[in-house]
Amino acid sequence: MKSKEVDLNLYYMDDGQVNKNKKQKNNKIKEREKRIKQSKQIEKEKEEFDLDTETVIKMTNKNRIKKEEQIRKITTKKEHIREKKKKKIKFVLKILLLLFIIIGGIIFAMTSPIFNIKNIEVVNNEQVSSETIISLSGLKTDNNIFKFNKTEVIKQIEENAYIEDVKIQRKIPNTILIDVRERVPKYSVDFMGKYAYINTQGYLLEISEDSKELPIIQGISTPEEEIVPNNRLQNEDLEKLEDVIKIMDTAKENGLDVEITSVDIKDKNQYSIYIEKEGKKIHLGDKSNLSNKMIYIVALIEKEKGKAGDIYVNGDLNNKFQPYFREKIEI
Secondary structure, eight states: OHHHHHHHHHHTOOHHHHHHHHHHHHHHHHHHHHHHHHHHHHHHHHHHHHHHHHHHHHHHHHHHHHHHHHHHHHHHHHHHHHHHHHHHHHHHHHHHHHHHHHHHHHHHHHHOGGGBOOEEEEESOSSSOHHHHHHHHTOOTTSBTTSSOHHHHHHHHTTSTTEEEEEEEEETTTEEEEEEEEOOOOEEEEETTEEEEEOTTOBEEEEESOOTTOOEEEOOOSOGGGOOTTOBOOHHHHHHHHHHHHHHHHHHHTTOGGGOOEEEOSSTTSEEEEETTTTEEEEEESSTTHHHHHHHHHHHHHHTTTOOEEEEOOSOTTTTOOOEEEEOOOO
16 A cells, blocks of 8 residues: 555656656756767767877878988989099099000100111102102101101102102101102293293292203293292293193194194284294194194194294184195295
C-alpha cells in the first residue's frame, strides 16, 4: 500500500516539479551537446594543428632541400672554378715549357757551329754570274745560317737590273739556296753612241758599247738622264714598245725577225724597220694590218734581192694601195 501511495504522490506531482525536472533534463542535454561540441572543436583544432604541423614540416623540408640545392650548386661552382684554375695552370705550364724549349732551341741554333754556312748555291741565273749574285747578297761562309734578314738580302740582290725576282731558302744545317728570275734583254736602245739593253717590259738593264746583235730601237722620247740601269722607259715609249713587239712577232711568223737590224719608233704613225743585210728600209706606217704588210715585204725582198733601197707598205692596203720598192741611187 505504501508503494502505491508513492506512485500516487508522483502522479499527483505539481506542474512546478515537472517543469523543474524537464529543465534539468534539458540542461543535461545541453551540457552533453556542449561537451560534444567542445570535443569536436578540440578534434578540429587538433586536425588543424596537425595540418599546420604538416605544412610546417613540408615547408621546412622544402627549405632544407632548397638550401641543400644551393649548397650543391655553390659546391659544384667552386669545383668548376678549381678545375678551371687547374687547367689554366697546366696550360700556362705547357706554354712556359714550350717557350723554354723554343728559346733553348733558338740559342742553340744561333750559337752552334753546326749551323754555320758552308755552301751558297745560286740557281736559274744566266745573265748574272753566281759570284756577282753572292757578292750582292752579302752572305759569307762560316756565318750563322740564321743570322741574316732574307728581305734585306733579296733587296740587295735586286739592285742588279737583270734580277727580277729572288727567293732565299735555308737548307739546314749549312746551305743557302738563292733562286733568281732574271730579266732577259730583247732590244737595245740607241743611246749616245752606245746601247742600252731593255727587256719586253721596258726595263733598262745595262749600257754597253756592243749591241749584242739585238734589234736596235731608235727614236725614243725618254730623256737621256733617265737612261739608267733599273729605270724604265717613259709611258709613251712603253706604248710604242708594245707595237714593236707586235711587229717583231709578225716578222717572226714570216721568218724576218732575225733579219731586222733596227726599228724606228719616233712617229707611231710612220714606224719603219731596217734590214742591214739587204740594205733595205721598210716603211710600215702604223701598226695596222701587219700580217698583210709582212707578206708584201717578204715578196718584195725576194723580188728585189741584192738591191738597196726602200720598201713602202705604209699605205691603205684595203683601198687599192699597192706596196712598192724604190731602189737607192748611188751618187
